[in-house]
Amino acid sequence: MAKSTAETNSTSTLDGNADTFNVEAAEILANEALRMPISDAVPIYEKLLATFPTSAKYWKQYVEGLMAVNNDEATRQVFSRCLLNCLQVPLWRCYIRFIRKINDMKGLEGQEETKKAYEFMLNYVVRMFISVSLLVLTGADIASGPVWMEYIAYLKSLPAQTTLEESQRMTAIRKTYQRAIVMPTHHVEQLWRDYENFENSVSRALEEMQWKSWKKLLSFEKGNPQRIDNASSNKRIAFAYEQCLMYLYHYPDIWYDYATWQAKSGSRDSAIKVFQRALKALPDSDMLKYAYAELEESHGAVQAAKKVFESLIGDGVNATALSHIQYIRFLRRTEGIEAARKYFLDARKSPNCTYHVYVAYAMMAFCLDKNAKLAHNVFEAGLKRFMHEPSYILEYADFLCRLNDDRNVRALFERALSSLPPDESVEVWNKFIQFEQTYGDLASMLKVEQRRKEALCRMAENEDSVLENSLQDVISRYRFMDLWPxxxxxxxxxxxxxxxxxxxxxxxxxxxxxxxxxxxxxxxxxxxxxxxxxxxxxxxxxxxxxxxxxxxxxxxxxxxxxxxxxxxxxxxxxxxxxxxxxxxxxxxxxxxxxxx
Structure with a gap:
């Protein structure tokens, strides 16, 4: 191939006929070498690198040409000449790609060679960084983040056939992360986030494995495989639970299992002590408090159970709606109607009292006390406060339906729909339609359906889905449960x-x-x-x-x-x-x- 004038001038320049260190001429020559077969380009690269021996760009271009034709031996020789003198991240990453390529099909031996190459790169440059205090070295280079991430990704991709291999792989990944995050690189924040995710995933997996293992051990001990007497078996089971709690101290299910096992074994006092310890370990666990109160109540210790419920309520400021409801039910069971009514009157003043408390007390008065009038009054009182809650409207409507009070059901729907915004009224419209389809005449049924369409048409987000009359409306009107027309x-x-x-x-x-x-x-x-x-x-x-x-x-x-x-x-x-x-x-x- 005939040389161009620019190439001829560039070659003569590097031969010493002009400025030896003409960078522009060198660039022209390097670009020409890229377009040539590597066998023809080798002399050009050698001339370039003889003049610019620390140019990582030319070395990288040289070895990539050799790698493209799979000339592994020549590639090794070139890398041995340049790596330790050109501590540039892209060149070293090219070296790693070469090592991974030639070791890809060698199994465990190839994996070890690849890891050694990564370690050589990172350890060598870190050691050089410490000795000469230069930040331009690969492992300590501020741009070396991708190298660390590439190495970590490689370690994660390694297969692990046994538990030991998996453990070794996780240890290697962890150590690499810990080395990477102390290096001042552009990617240190990403590396730190990845490290946190890695530790969380590993910890979660180990946590689940540990929990399962302890559950299996406890089940094994409860099965009394040694066929020893009950007293000795119970001691072994209690000992196993105590050992388990050393590791799973903040697991409420372990505490609950331990306490219920003690209670079933006839040791109520031991069960109470377990619950008391559990609440010290998990003072915010409402589940354990309810379970503890249930144990006390089931054995007739009403006052002890009441103290547990009172601890749930506290000063009433931070009490949840559920704690109010459960305490009302407890008082109704243990102290009677009047005690429950008095507490409801106090609970409704709580800032955390929701419509659930009104519904629970009203239905308790209706179903247990057979007092429909009181229940109706409670629902009406709640309506003044929770008219904006569609779920409360539906509960009230269900109650009125059970009273066969169809007139007030319709009045309730009208009151609610006049105050609710269209985007919150869909469920109420559905309930109204269902009521009319079940209990109304044809005229009222069709009228409510038409009103619903007109109301929902005002919702901008539903304009494309609110359509004209449909056969599905007929299906809706004449279906019953799982029977279809x-x-x-x-x-x-x-x-x-x-x-x-x-x-x-x-x-x-x-x-x-x-x-x-x-x-x-x-x-x-x-x-x-x-x-x-x-x-x-x-x-x-x-x-x-x-x-x-x-x-x-x-x-x-x-x-x-x-x-x-x-x-x-x-x-x-x-x-x-x-x-x-x-x-x-x-x-x-x-x-x-x-x-x-």
């Missing part, structure tokens, strides 16, 4: 039709350009096939009897359970879209399989 194929068809319409229109709107849509702007997504949509149509009844959502249908809200009706014009809309497509493509789109 149509076949599963009909349900499948309606659900697929709605899904296809919504997704096609949404994507079409996103694809409309500024100058208006064209036939090529429409995009149609795939359609789920044969979904189980028994839980997708109709109002959710108490207990959520409809089951989990069907696969492939979770991308859009349930039109009826969310209070949003379905479009009866879906067929027309999608047909308009499909008309813009060739017939084969339209047929293909309408029969797309389910999206996994």
């Amino acid at each position: 149509c076949s599963s194929k009909d349900l499948d068809h309606l659900a697929r039709q709605e899904w296809l319409t919504k997704n096609a229109i949404r994507k079409a709107e996103n694809a409309v350009p500024a100058n208006g849509p064209t036939s090529t702007d429409w995009k149609i997504s795939s359609v789920p096939k044969n979904p189980d949509i028994s839980g997708k149509i109709g109002i959710i009844q108490n207990g959520d009897q409809n089951g989990p959502p069907a696969p492939g249908l979770t991308a859009f809200p349930n039109p009826l359970t969310s209070g949003v009706p379905v479009n009866s014009g879906g067929t027309t809309a999608i047909n308009d879209i499909l008309k813009t497509l060739p017939p084969p493509l339209a047929a293909f789109v309408t029969n797309l399989p389910a999206v996994e």
Whole structure:
């Protein structure tokens, strides 16, 4: 190949005919070498490096050319000439890539050689950093963060066949992280975060293994494998629990298991002592406090149980709604109706009293005390405070339904819907619809459905999903529990039709350009096939009897359970879209399989 004028001038410059250290000429020559076969470029690289022996860029370019043709022996020789004199991160990383490449298929021996190469690089440069106090060395280089991260990633990728190998691998990773995070690099924060995540993951895994191992040991001891007498066996079990608590001191389930085992073994005093120790170890564990109070109450120690509940309540300022509810129930069981009523009157003044306390006390008065009037008064009192809580409205409505007070049920819904904002009224509308579908006449049923549509149309985020009359409204009106007025194929068809319409229109709107849509702007997504949509149509009844959502249908809200009706014009809309497509493509789109 004929040399260009620039190359000839560059070569003559390096031969000594001009300025020997002409950097621009050297760059031109190096670029020419890149375009040549490595066998032809070797003399050029040798001339360049004879003039610039510390140029890591030229050394790296040289060895990469040799590596590209798999000339491993020549690559080793070049690395041996440059590595210790050119302490530059990219060059050393190139060296590591070479070592990993030649040792990739050598199994354990190759892994050891690769680790030695990493250690040689990091240890050598750190030692040099300490001895000559230079920050330009690889391990201590401020830009060496990627080297440490690459080494750690390599260690993580190593396979571990046995528990011992896994332990050794984790130890090596930990030591490398600890060395890396003390180096002043640009990546020290990332390395520290990675190290924290590593330790947390390892600690969590070890924690779970330890917990499982102790549980297995406790079960083993409880099985009395030695067939010794009960007294001796109980001593061994208690000893095993005490040993376990040395390591799992802050595990509430271990304390609870220990206490309940003591109680079942007939040692109530020992069980109480275990609970007392547990509450010292975990003073904020409400679970253990309830369990402790339950133990005392079950053995007739009402006052002791009351003290535990009082510790849950404290001064009342930080008491939770649940603690108020459970204490009211405890007082009702142990001291009677009047004690529970007095405490409720105090609890309702607490800043942490929620609507749950009102519901719990009202239902207790209704179901246990048979006092419907008191329960009604409690609900009315709570309504003044919690009119903005849809869940409270639903609980009150259920109570009125149990009283067969349909007039007040309707009045409650009207009061609530007039005060709730549209985005918080969906559940109340659903309950209102369900009530009318079950107990109302046809006119009231249709009227409430229409009112719901009009109200939800005002929600900006639902404008695209609140549609006109739909056959699904009929299905909702005439279904009962798991009985449907149509076949599963009909349900499948309606659900697929709605899904296809919504997704096609949404994507079409996103694809409309500024100058208006064209036939090529429409995009149609795939359609789920044969979904189980028994839980997708109709109002959710108490207990959520409809089951989990069907696969492939979770991308859009349930039109009826969310209070949003379905479009009866879906067929027309999608047909308009499909008309813009060739017939084969339209047929293909309408029969797309389910999206996994």
